[in-house]
Amino acid sequence: MGLLDKLVLATLPAIPRPIMRRFAARYIAGETVDEALEHLASLAARGHPGVIDILGEDVESEAEARAALAGYRDAADRVARQKLDAYVSIKPTHFGLRLSPDLAHELYSELLERCRELGQFARVEMEDHTTIDATLALFARLRERFDNVGIVLQSRLLRTLDDIDALGEVASDVRMVKGIYLEPPEIAHTDAQAIRDAFLACTERLFQRGHTVALATHDEHLAGRLLRLAADRGVDASRHYFEVLLGVQEPLWNRWRQSGNTVRVYVPYGLHWRAYSQRRMKKNPEILRHVMRGMLPW
């Protein structure tokens, strides 16, 4: 981490809440489900389906995990009532994975049952490498009972091609990402081009194995390579779509949509936006640089 990054990070907690809120507003829908639904409705009017994420991770008690479930159930119900095209996406440690894999399994199962009744999908997200084995085991257990569940895989990690092979014969909806957590070089690519190349290789393997792929990236050059790969391999357009983060690279979404691609927008909200944003920036200073660039008027 450079000196400037360190300085900015050290200053973040001292920035008054209203000012931080203004900066975060571009990336975070707000503190309540109502605010998230307003964003989803306005995105829907512009032709974008959505993804709902309640900010939170690493809960320290079962009560916190159960409160997260209640929030997600409410969000799924409200999406259905408003007839929006959006699904919920949950970090395993928000549902208590680190406390007890059985607790996380119980909470995901309850949510997935509700989503199934509502005709909705839901996704298990992927966190840092210390959680990956437990998350993949959780997903495998859920996938045995639920068709409406998907997973996330990270191209940064050297293990991901093997993880794709281990997903088994049943096709799923997999979100492919570069990976937001900076991981040790023994287990991860550290070079940006290697991470891109691995993204392409992982997507190709996912296509070969019949999965549908949510291409979650704002990297225009990589996206072009991914679309060419899909076309060259004759992968039906229904088996891939883009997923993007609220507030990031909007002109790109429009170009992709105008050329016939679905672009789903990830809408995070919740009371813990400040702590969450700061933790993310600390874990990966590249995000801090993206945000700082986003604040500049040019």
Ligand SMILES: Cc1cc2nc3c(=O)[nH]c(=O)nc-3n(C[C@H](O)[C@H](O)[C@H](O)COP(=O)(O)OP(=O)(O)OC[C@H]3O[C@@H](n4cnc5c(N)ncnc54)[C@H](O)[C@@H]3O)c2cc1C
């Ligand atoms: C819908 C969605 C869900 C995700 N879920 C997960 C997950 O479950 N687990 C996980 O590890 N990672 C997840 N990620 C994050 C992902 O791993 C990457 O860290 C992130 O997408 C940035 O990589 P990129 O492919 O966009 O390429 P980059 O090369 O990082 O970015 C391309 C360009 O996009 C812009 N940009 C990218 N990110 C931001 C940002 N945050 N703010 C402002 N500008 C930005 C920059 O201008 C940059 O030049 C998710 C990403 C998306 C889009």
